[in-house]
Amino acid sequence: MRHNYIYHGDCADVLKKFPEDHFALAITSPPYANKRGGPKVNTYVDWFQPIAKELYRVLRDDGSFVLNIKECVVKGERHTYVHDLIGMLRGMGWLWVEEYCWHKRNSFPGKWPNRFRDAFERCHHFTKNKHFCMYQDEVRVPIGDWSKSRLKHLSATDRQRDPSKVGSGFGKNVSNWVDRDTVFPTNVLHMATECGNKQHSSAFPLWLPEWFMRLFTKEGDTILDPFLGSGTSAVAAKCLKRKFVGIEVNKQHVETARERIRNDKGRKGAG
Amino acid sequence: MRHNYIYHGDCADVLKKFPEDHFALAITSPPYANKRGGPKVNTYVDWFQPIAKELYRVLRDDGSFVLNIKECVVKGERHTYVHDLIGMLRGMGWLWVEEYCWHKRNSFPGKWPNRFRDAFERCHHFTKNKHFCMYQDEVRVPIGDWSKSRLKHLSATDRQRDPSKVGSGFGKNVSNWVDRDTVFPTNVLHMATECGNKQHSSAFPLWLPEWFMRLFTKEGDTILDPFLGSGTSAVAAKCLKRKFVGIEVNKQHVETARERIRNDKGRKGAG
DNA sequence: GTTCCGCATGAATCGATAG
DNA sequence: ACTATCGATTCATGCGGAA
Numbered sequence: 001m002r003h004n005y006i007y008h009g010d011c012a013d014v015l016k017k018f019p020e021d022h023f024a025l026a027i028t029s030p031p032y033a034n035k036r037g038g039p040k041v042n043t044y045v046d047w048f049q050p051i052a053k054e055l056y057r058v059l060r061d062d063g064s065f066v067l068n069i070k071e072c073v074v075k076g077e078r079h080t081y082v083h084d085l086i087g088m089l090r091g092m093g094w095l096w097v098e099e100y101c102w103h104k105r106n107s108f109p110g111k112w113p114n115r116f117r118d119a120f121e122r123c124h125h126f127t128k129n130k131h132f133c134m135y136q137d138e139v140r141v142p143i144g145d146w147s148k149s150r151l152k153h154l155s156a157t158d159r160q161r162d163p164s165k166v167g168s169g170f171g172k173n174v175s176n177w178v179d180r181d182t183v184f185p186t187n188v189l190h191m192a193t194e195c196g197n198k199q200h201s202s203a204f205p206l207w208l209p210e211w212f213m214r215l216f217t218k219e220g221d222t223i224l225d226p227f228l229g230s231g232t233s234a235v236a237a238k239c240l241k242r243k244f245v246g247i248e249v250n251k252q253h254v255e256t257a258r259e260r261i262r263n264d265k266g267r268k269g270a271g
Numbered sequence: 272m273r274h275n276y277i278y279h280g281d282c283a284d285v286l287k288k289f290p291e292d293h294f295a296l297a298i299t300s301p302p303y304a305n306k307r308g309g310p311k312v313n314t315y316v317d318w319f320q321p322i323a324k325e326l327y328r329v330l331r332d333d334g335s336f337v338l339n340i341k342e343c344v345v346k347g348e349r350h351t352y353v354h355d356l357i358g359m360l361r362g363m364g365w366l367w368v369e370e371y372c373w374h375k376r377n378s379f380p381g382k383w384p385n386r387f388r389d390a391f392e393r394c395h396h397f398t399k400n401k402h403f404c405m406y407q408d409e410v411r412v413p414i415g416d417w418s419k420s421r422l423k424h425l426s427a428t429d430r431q432r433d434p435s436k437v438g439s440g441f442g443k444n445v446s447n448w449v450d451r452d453t454v455f456p457t458n459v460l461h462m463a464t465e466c467g468n469k470q471h472s473s474a475f476p477l478w479l480p481e482w483f484m485r486l487f488t489k490e491g492d493t494i495l496d497p498f499l500g501s502g503t504s505a506v507a508a509k510c511l512k513r514k515f516v517g518i519e520v521n522k523q524h525v526e527t528a529r530e531r532i533r534n535d536k537g538r539k540g541a542g
Numbered sequence: 543g544t545t546c547c548g549c550a551t552g553a554a555t556c557g558a559t560a561g
Numbered sequence: 562a563c564t565a566t567c568g569a570t571t572c573a574t575g576c577g578g579a580a
Contacts, residue, residue: 076401077366083354095348101372101391103459111455114405119457120372130347134385143572183572184382186390188374306553344555379554380571388571389554474553 003222006234006246006261008254011226014247015054023245024133024221026055027212027233029068029204033081041074041081045088051226052089058224062133064216065094065126068102068204076114086124094126102208103190123189123212138214140182204229209236217242231257235264274493277505277517277532279525282497285518286325294516295404295492297326298483298504300339300475304352312345312352316359322497323360329495333404335487336365336397339373339475347385357395365397373479374461394460394483409485411453475500480507488513502528 001022007014030048031038039047055065069085071078086096100123107119191207209225209232217223219241225233228246230253237244238261248254272293278285301319302309310318326336340356342349357367371394378390462478480496480503488494490512496504499517501524508515509532519525 071370077361077368078370080354080357080361080367083351083357086351086354090348090351096351097348098386099342099349101374103372103374107457111407113407114401114403115369115458116407116455117457119459130385132385136382136387184387186378186388186572187386188390300553303553309553339553341553343553347556375552377552377573377575379552380573381554381556382570383555384557386555392553 003243006228006254006257008251010249011247012051018058020057021060022058023224024060024063024217026059026224027066027209028225028227030227032070032072034072041079044081045084048085049088052092061128064132066212067124068121070121089126097127098125098187101188103188105190133216135215136184139185139211141185143181143183204232206232206236209233213240213242228257229253231260234261238264274514277499277525277528279522281520282518283322289329291328292331293329294495295331295334295488297330297495298337298480299496299498301498303341305343312350315352316355319356320359323363332399335403337483338395341392360397368398369396369458372459374459404487406486407455410456410482412456414452414454475503477503477507480504484508484511484513499528500524502531505532
């Protein structure tokens with residue numbers, strides 16, 4: 001298996017040749033059911049099952065699998081194929097650790113008589129074990145404005161309590177407050193808070209895989225996207241100095257993705 | 272059955288005495304599994320089943336049922352009891368029309384090694400039929416500054432698709448004015464855009480049931496909350512000139528709710 | 543009257559400890 | 562091995578009182 005390479009083929013086949021216990025993160029946005037030539041809802045789980053099996057095999061025991069997916073509407077109802085999918089994965093041994101909510105603030109315009117525009121998707125976080133790699137400090141966000149007044153007051157209190165330590169520069173209290181420039185995010189992701197990047201127009205925006213890659217991997221780790229599409233995950237991994245392996249069945253997409261990787265300078269061409 | 276009244280008792284029993292095909296909306300936030308003395312996750316669906324049966328019976332054929340609920344964590348994993356609940360309801364004949372995402376800006380603080388703070392809940396929208404009452408114009412929101420710039424970038428086809436059916440009966444000028452300054456919301460609810468009400472510190476904030484009541488009922492309709500709690504739904508219904516019927520098993524809560532209804536002048540005492 | 547500041551407090555979850 | 566309880570962690574907001 002080659003690193004920093006995009007394989008052309010069906011991931012159900014290609015994955016079989018990959019070594020086990022290898023990837024720190026598998027992150028993907030598979031074809032949704034009934035969309036863009038994706039599987040039909042009633043066959044979706046069966047279609048995904050062998051792929052999930054291989055993903056489980058190739059993922060490191062302390063690794064994570066992030067699955068971006070969304071229910072579709074069938075006959076006026078949200079379909080439950082995502083619930084069924086989660087059930088299948090849990091039956092296979094995956095732990096459904098968390099469901100992140102990706103709030104799409106620029107959702108597609110439209111109007112229907114029985115629903116509003118759909119402005120969120122899920123990013124399901126699965127692992128093989130209760131303990132796994134998670135680098136929470138890597139995704140801290142700037143603290144809100146509300147804290148400025150409070151921070152002012154707290155530093156004053158700190159000074160009153162122990163003036164001598166402030167001057168020394170190494171007081172425990174002081175170092176605690178310095179850390180308060182940033183806080184941990186929540187499980188609701190929206191570009192405004194999670195990233196300073198202006199790039200946010202595509203179906204799978206660059207900042208989204210970047211966020212999960214920073215959260216679940218470190219530099220030098222290897223990341224897999226079995227449905228690479230136009231290569232967003234690969235670009236994100238390259239930006240973050242992670243190794244990537246992508247698989248894509250559509251030859252046109254493979255070439256687009258390879259081109260993006262070749263041309264990418266920092267963030268250029270992303271989206 | 273009395274209108275604008277709060278019944279004390281177990282809703283599974285109380286509902287049996289209510290007439291069928293009566294309520295325009297049932298909206299509730301039942302006790303979550305493993306929380307606040309609520310049922311355990313493994314008994315939750317069986318516990319809810321007979322209640323759901325009665326709700327189906329008493330709801331009008333063109334009515335809606337809005338269920339606010341959230342998964343809890345069990346042994347490091349999100350539990351799937353909400354999925355099972357949706358499956359049970361669908362098996363009973365309910366249509367799972369939509370899942371609204373309530374983005375909670377004041378989520379509970381905390382830090383854990385495997386997850387971040389939970390900042391969203393779901394509001395599941397069920398109906399008995401594909402066609403149901405939905406008054407979308409009642410929840411239009413003022414257009415935000417962000418969208419003004421975005422409007423510039425809308426394609427010609429997007430603009431042409433505008434239905435411009437709003438304000439029939441009024442002059443065309445009115446309809447244009449409405450179209451330009453307000454917009455339909457998405458299925459992601461957050462107090463900032465959906466409501467100007469400052470009251471939103473409680474577990475089930477007033478603006479949330481208000482929003483669904485405006486969306487799914489009109490003045491004079493009758494609304495049911497089988498788990499009324501401290502009476503937020505009843506206050507909301509009263510504010511909006513809808514009739515309400517509440518059921519609450521905890522005598523203390525019943526008295527709190529009755530007191531709130533008596534004292535309520537507009538929005539006072541909500542929360 | 544406005545603005546500012548202190549404070550309480552939420553549908554939480556984990557890991558350790560105790561029975 | 563399994564359940565029950567407890568301490569520690571943590572931040573956005575409204576409210577009330579003060580400047």
